[in-house]
Amino acid sequence: MDTVISVSGLVKSFGRTRALDGLDLSVASGEVHGFLGPNGAGKTTTIRVLLGLLRADTGDVALLGGDPWSDAVALHRRLAYVPGEVNLWSKVSGGEVIDVLGRLRGDLDRRRRDELPERFELDPTKKARTYSKGNRQKVALVAALSSSAELLILDEPTSGLDPLMESVFQDCVREVKAQGRTVLLSSHILAEVEALCDRVTIIRSGRAVQSGTLSELRHLSRTSVSAETERPVSGLDTLPGVRDVALDGSRVSFTVANEDLGPAMQLLVNHGMQGVTSQPPTLEELFLREYGDTVAPRRPRSERDPTEVAESIGPGQ
Amino acid sequence: MTELTGAWILVRFALRRDWVRIMVWVVSVTALVVATAASIKGLYPTQAGLDQAAAASAENAAAIAFNGPVQGLDTVGGEVAFQSGTFGLVLVALMSLLMIGRYTRVEEESGRTELLRATVLGRDAQTAAALAIVTGMNILIGVTVTISLLQQDLPVAGSVSFGTSFLAIGLVFSALALVTAQISENSRVASGLAGGVLGYAFAVRAIGDIGDGRLSWLSPIGWSQKIRPYAGERWWPLAIPALVTIVLLLVARAVTARRDLGAGLVQPRPGRAVAARSLGRPLGLAVRLQRGTIVAWTGGLFVLGFVYGAIANDIQDFVGDNQTLKQLMAAAGGASLTDAYFGTAMLTLALVGSGFAVQSVQRLRSEETTLHTEAVLATPVSRERWIASHIAIALGGSAIVMTAAGLGAAVPYAAQVRDLSQIPTLVGAALTYLPAIWLLAGVATALYGLAPRAVSAAWTILAVCFVIGFLGEVLKLPRWIIDLSPFQHTPHLPAAHLTLTPLLTLLAGAAVVVAIGIGGFRRRDVG
Numbered sequence: 001m002d003t004v005i006s007v008s009g010l011v012k013s014f015g016r017t018r019a020l021d022g023l024d025l026s027v028a029s030g031e032v033h034g035f036l037g038p039n040g041a042g043k044t045t046t047i048r049v050l051l052g053l054l055r056a057d058t059g060d061v062a063l064l065g066g067d068p069w070s071d072a073v074a075l076h077r078r079l080a081y082v083p084g085e086v087n088l089w090s091k092v093s094g095g096e097v098i099d100v101l102g103r104l105r106g107d108l109d110r111r112r113r114d115e116l117p118e119r120f121e122l123d124p125t126k127k128a129r130t131y132s133k134g135n136r137q138k139v140a141l142v143a144a145l146s147s148s149a150e151l152l153i154l155d156e157p158t159s160g161l162d163p164l165m166e167s168v169f170q171d172c173v174r175e176v177k178a179q180g181r182t183v184l185l186s187s188h189i190l191a192e193v194e195a196l197c198d199r200v201t202i203i204r205s206g207r208a209v210q211s212g213t214l215s216e217l218r219h220l221s222r223t224s225v226s227a228e229t230e231r232p233v234s235g236l237d238t239l240p241g242v243r244d245v246a247l248d249g250s251r252v253s254f255t256v257a258n259e260d261l262g263p264a265m266q267l268l269v270n271h272g273m274q275g276v277t278s279q280p281p282t283l284e285e286l287f288l289r290e291y292g293d294t295v296a297p298r299r300p301r302s303e304r305d306p307t308e309v310a311e312s313i314g315p316g317q
Numbered sequence: 318m319t320e321l322t323g324a325w326i327l328v329r330f331a332l333r334r335d336w337v338r339i340m341v342w343v344v345s346v347t348a349l350v351v352a353t354a355a356s357i358k359g360l361y362p363t364q365a366g367l368d369q370a371a372a373a374s375a376e377n378a379a380a381i382a383f384n385g386p387v388q389g390l391d392t393v394g395g396e397v398a399f400q401s402g403t404f405g406l407v408l409v410a411l412m413s414l415l416m417i418g419r420y421t422r423v424e425e426e427s428g429r430t431e432l433l434r435a436t437v438l439g440r441d442a443q444t445a446a447a448l449a450i451v452t453g454m455n456i457l458i459g460v461t462v463t464i465s466l467l468q469q470d471l472p473v474a475g476s477v478s479f480g481t482s483f484l485a486i487g488l489v490f491s492a493l494a495l496v497t498a499q500i501s502e503n504s505r506v507a508s509g510l511a512g513g514v515l516g517y518a519f520a521v522r523a524i525g526d527i528g529d530g531r532l533s534w535l536s537p538i539g540w541s542q543k544i545r546p547y548a549g550e551r552w553w554p555l556a557i558p559a560l561v562t563i564v565l566l567l568v569a570r571a572v573t574a575r576r577d578l579g580a581g582l583v584q585p586r587p588g589r590a591v592a593a594r595s596l597g598r599p600l601g602l603a604v605r606l607q608r609g610t611i612v613a614w615t616g617g618l619f620v621l622g623f624v625y626g627a628i629a630n631d632i633q634d635f636v637g638d639n640q641t642l643k644q645l646m647a648a649a650g651g652a653s654l655t656d657a658y659f660g661t662a663m664l665t666l667a668l669v670g671s672g673f674a675v676q677s678v679q680r681l682r683s684e685e686t687t688l689h690t691e692a693v694l695a696t697p698v699s700r701e702r703w704i705a706s707h708i709a710i711a712l713g714g715s716a717i718v719m720t721a722a723g724l725g726a727a728v729p730y731a732a733q734v735r736d737l738s739q740i741p742t743l744v745g746a747a748l749t750y751l752p753a754i755w756l757l758a759g760v761a762t763a764l765y766g767l768a769p770r771a772v773s774a775a776w777t778i779l780a781v782c783f784v785i786g787f788l789g790e791v792l793k794l795p796r797w798i799i800d801l802s803p804f805q806h807t808p809h810l811p812a813a814h815l816t817l818t819p820l821l822t823l824l825a826g827a828a829v830v831v832a833i834g835i836g837g838f839r840r841r842d843v844g
Contacts, residue, residue, distance in 0.1 A: 048578065072439075
C-alpha cells in the first residue's frame, strides 16, 4: 500500500513552546486514519504543517509524495480540508462559500454539491452571520465532501454536530472510503473513531505514543472481566498479569493481560463461576491509559479505586 | 506562477462582498476634489482674486502647515491642489492601508485564510488579490480625479499629475500596509503601525513645507506633492514612491514566503496566569481590553501635538511685514498669528483624537459580534454596567488623549518662548474640545444601541466633521451644514474667547445621545 502521509521526527516550536516534539505519523492510501490526542497535544499544529500553513522546524514530512510547504499549491488540488473552527464571511451565504472554495480547488462535483446540503439539512441561502457553529461546520464539510480529492483532512469536523448529523457524517466518510480515498480524521469523539477508523495514532505532548490498528492496540492492552462465583474468589492478585481486582462478596471484577487470560478463567471456574462478562479494551480505555497520568501521578493500577476502572469502561458499552 | 494560483477568484469574491464599500471610498475622494475645484473657480473668478489669495497663503505658515507647499497658487489648478491636495492624499493613504488590512491580516486573524489556503491557493495569492483590488481603487481615483478636473477646463498636464499623485501615495501605503500586516499577528496593531507612518508623513511634510521644502522629501505625502501639479510639472520624483513601493513589496513577499500562517514577526508575550483583581469588574475588564488602544492614541496624539508645538514659534517670524495678511488676521478677530495657528492645530488634534473615541465605542460592537459580550452578560453583570464600562473608557480615554495632545503642543512651545503659563493655556485649549468629542462618542453609542450594524457610520460622521473643519469655507458649504459639526461650535482656543454656553449645550447633547444609546441597548437583542 502507498503511503499518503509520512511524518517522522517532526518538531515545531512557537517561541519557547515546543508544540511538536519529534512526532511520527504514517497514513496509508485508502485508509481512514484516526488522529487522537487531548487538547493541546499538537493535532491541529500537525495538520497545519501538513497543509503547508506552518513551516516545520526539523523532521521529514511527505504528503502525497510531495513537500507540503514548497508544493502546497499542487498538493492542495488533491486534498480537501475541514478546520476545527470555521469562521466565514458574515455577509456571504453558505452556498456561495461552498462554491468559492470549490472553484479555488478547481474540483467541485455539482451533483454532490447540490445533494450534500440536503443530507446535512443545511440551508445554503442563509448568510454566514446567521449560522450556528454546527451550521458553519456543515458549510466546510459540504465544501470538502463535494470534491473528489484523494485525501480528506478533517480536524474535529463534528464537534458542533448533533447525533443525527454525526451519523450522516459517518455515512459520508464510509462512502469516501469505499471509493478508495484516504481520510485523516482528528477527533475527540472516540465512538466516531472506533466506528470509522482502520488505524489510529494517539499523540501526546507533541509525540506519537501509540499507533496501529484498533485490534493491535487492543492486543497491547487488557481485558476487563467481571464475574459471579459461588464462593468468593481468592488468590486472583497472585496470578500473573491480573490487576485492579475488586471483590464484593460473590462478585469480582479485574483486568487481565490478554496472554494471561487462561489461568484467570481457570481460577474463576474453580470457584464455581456462574456468570462472566469480558470486554476487550475500548478506545476510551486506551486513551485514558495514555493520558490518565497527565491528570494525576501514575499509581500502580492495583492501588486504584475500582470505580475508576468502572468509569474507564466508558459509555456505549 | 503557482504562488499566485487562485488570486483572480479571490479578487472577484472580494468585489462581490465589498463593491459598495469600494465605490463609497472612490466616489468620496473624487467628489471631495471635484467639489473643491468647482468651489475655487467660484471663489476667485478673476486673476486678481487668485493673486491676492496666493499672496496671503504664501506668507501664512499656518495654512502651509495644514494644506501643503506653496506652488502655483496664482492658478485655479494650483489652488485646487493646495486646498484639497494634502487632505485628499491623507484620505487615499488611509483608504489604502485600511483596505489592505481588511483583505490580509483581518482575514488571517479570523481563520478564514486557513480555510482558503487549504484549497488550491498560492502563498502570495491573497496578498496579490489585496494589492490588485486596492491598486484598482487607486487607479480609479486617479483617473476619475483627472477626468473630472479636465472637465472643469484645468490644464491637462496638471490634472494628470494631480491624479497620479493620488495613485503614487496609494501604492506606497498599500505596500507599507502589506509589510505591517507581516509584523503583528493582530490586525489592529498592523493597521495602527501603518497609520503611525501616515501621521509621521503628515507632520514631516508640514515642517518641510514651512521651511525650505527639503524635509518634505522624507515624507510620502511630500513625494506626491513634489511632482508639482499645475505648478510646472516634473515627473521624475515619481521614481521615489515607485522604488519605495517595490522595495516594500519585496520585503513583504520575503516575509510571507517564510512565515507561518497566523504568526507575525513579533511573537506575542505570554500573559499572566492569574487575573488581576481589577479584572473582576466590567470596568477593569474594559480597561484591560482597551489599554493598548488608549496607549497608542495617547502616544500618537502627543507626537502630533509636539510637531505642531515645535513649529509654532516660527509662525510669527514667517509673516514678516506682509500687510495684507496682518489686515486679514485683524479682521478675523485680532488674535495673534500664533494663536490663530494654535486654534487650527487644536481643531486638527481634536478631530484626529476623535478617532480614538469612535474606535473605542466601536469596540462594543466587535465585542458583541465575537460573542465576548454574551459571555460577560451571562454572568451577573447588567447590560447597563457592561455598556457603561466601555463608554467610560471612550469618554475618559478621550480626556487622556486630548491632554496628551495639548501637552505635546505646549511643551516645545513653552520651552521656546520660555513661558510656562503656555502649558495650562494650551492643554486647556485641547480639553475644550472634549464636549464635542463626547458628543461624537455619544452619537456612536446611540447608533450602537439602536442600529448596531450601522455603528461604523460614526466614522463617516467624523469624516464629514473633518471636511467641514478644513474645507467648509473653501467649499462654501451652507451655514446649516457647517453647524452640524460639534467642532465648529467649540470656541477655537486660544484664537477665540472661551464661552461656556456652547460647551454646556454640547455636554447636554452628549448626555442625551449616550442615554439614548444605553436605552436602546437595554431593549434590543444581543448578538
